[in-house]
Amino acid sequence: METNLQWRLVSRPQDEVGREHFEVRRVPRPVPGPGEVLVRNLYLLIPPSMRLWMNEKETYFPPQPLGEVMMGITLGVVEASHDPALSPGDYVNGMGGCQQWFVAPAAHLHKLAPRDGVPLAAYRSVLDVQGLTAYCGLTEIGRPRAGETLVVTAAAGSVGSLVCQIGSKLGLKVVGIAGGAEKCAWLRQVCGIGRVIDYKAEDVGARLDALCPEGIDIAYENVGGPVMDLVLERLRERARVVLCGLVASYNGAKGAPVAQRTEALMQVVNKAARIEGFLVRDYMHRHAEVVGILQDWVADGSLHYQIEVLDGLDNMVEAISRVFHGRNRGVQLVKISDGAAA
Numbered sequence: 484m485e486t487n488l489q490w491r492l493v494s495r496p497q498d499e500v501g502r503e504h505f506e507v508r509r510v511p512r513p514v515p516g517p518g519e520v521l522v523r524n525l526y527l528l529i530p531p532s533m534r535l536w537m538n539e540k541e542t543y544f545p546p547q548p549l550g551e552v553m554m555g556i557t558l559g560v561v562e563a564s565h566d567p568a569l570s571p572g573d574y575v576n577g578m579g580g581c582q583q584w585f586v587a588p589a590a591h592l593h594k595l596a597p598r599d600g601v602p603l604a605a606y607r608s609v610l611d612v613q614g615l616t617a618y619c620g621l622t623e624i625g626r627p628r629a630g631e632t633l634v635v636t637a638a639a640g641s642v643g644s645l646v647c648q649i650g651s652k653l654g655l656k657v658v659g660i661a662g663g664a665e666k667c668a669w670l671r672q673v674c675g676i677g678r679v680i681d682y683k684a685e686d687v688g689a690r691l692d693a694l695c696p697e698g699i700d701i702a703y704e705n706v707g708g709p710v711m712d713l714v715l716e717r718l719r720e721r722a723r724v725v726l727c728g729l730v731a732s733y734n735g736a737k738g739a740p741v742a743q744r745t746e747a748l749m750q751v752v753n754k755a756a757r758i759e760g761f762l763v764r765d766y767m768h769r770h771a772e773v774v775g776i777l778q779d780w781v782a783d784g785s786l787h788y789q790i791e792v793l794d795g796l797d798n799m800v801e802a803i804s805r806v807f808h809g810r811n812r813g814v815q816l817v818k819i820s821d822g823a824a825a
């Protein structure tokens with residue numbers, strides 16, 4: 484009998500996620516009922532927010548129940564279908580969980596139409612949630628006008644690097660803030676972002692003053708904490724802060740809670756600026772349109788991204804750790820199984 488390897492969350496991490504928070508079980512492979520589809524997971528996305536789902540407190544998702552398969556954003560291949568909308572061999576995105584197989588109604592899955600020459604993994608990353616987040620966060624909340632100054636944190640990350648490049652395409656003066664020489668070099672040399680700050684090695688305030696002498700019109704914030712304060716302090720009149728995430732806070736306090744200084748926040752008042760939270764699920768109606776635009780840019784070589792794939796669910800904890808220690812190079816995926824339909 485075919486089995487299904489599952490990772491279940493059995494206790495809630497207080498800070499770092501460890502192997503001890505999961506139980507790994509082999510159960511019988513699920514059988515699809517009427518209207519359902521059997522999917523074999525190929526890739527699991529490791530977004531920073533996965534860490535928040537493990538907490539007891541509700542986020543934009545209900546908390547992950549203990550003892551159940553860990554929620555996971557996956558790309559898979561249909562192996563059996565009881566719905567004419569999907570056929571064996573179709574690639575689908577869905578909430579397939581941290582496991583090898585799952586069944587779901589066809590209506591809960593998003594059928595992919597991968598283009599020749601674009602890696603399949605890109606459809607579980609830049610040509611999906613991250614791309615939509617970057618594009619819609621910047622254009623709808625940032626409301627950019629050519630010539631304005633945009634500062635992006637976690638700028639070499641999967642969302643951040645797209646925001647930087649889309650900003651450049653829109654004629655913005657882009658400043659990216661990232662951790663480490665290698666990430667900064669990638670932004671400069673591959674993504675064409677000339678103004679880059681290595682927050683681990685440079686005086687961020689002084690560099691922002693040098694690179695944004697007239698202040699900041701749009702801040703695309705992915706991290707929070709002290710670097711965000713330095714950005715807020717340099718906001719211009721009527722600036723827009725796209726609050727996309729606060730990744731520095733997700734892993735728990737561990738002695739030193741991540742906080743914002745009130746003096747820095749006061750600049751939002753002083754400059755009548757606006758901070759607005761962004762949630763990608765509010766923009767799913769634009770998915771096809773935005774992914775189409777991004778796909779064209781990927782195909783013509785004008786939009787760059789990195790995808791890092793670790794092999795096997797056994798590497799899931801390591802993949803999560805990489806994202807929270809800046810050891811990921813772009814989108815972090817875990818490969819659950821290989822390519823085409825079995």
Ligand SMILES: NC(=O)c1ccc[n+]([C@@H]2O[C@H](COP(=O)([O-])OP(=O)(O)OC[C@H]3O[C@@H](n4cnc5c(N)ncnc54)[C@H](OP(=O)(O)O)[C@@H]3O)[C@@H](O)[C@H]2O)c1
Nearest residue numbers: 637640641642661662705728729730731761762763807809
């Ligand atoms: N609101 C939404 O709908 C939505 C959707 C998708 C993503 N997001 C948010 O977008 C942000 C970026 O997500 P992503 O998937 O693109 O991840 P990512 O940027 O590819 O990876 C996370 C990066 O954040 C930085 N980082 C991690 N822990 C940090 C810490 N303690 N202090 C400072 N920097 C830290 C690291 O970059 P460095 O090495 O440069 O420090 C790391 O590589 C996250 O805040 C995420 O929650 C929001």
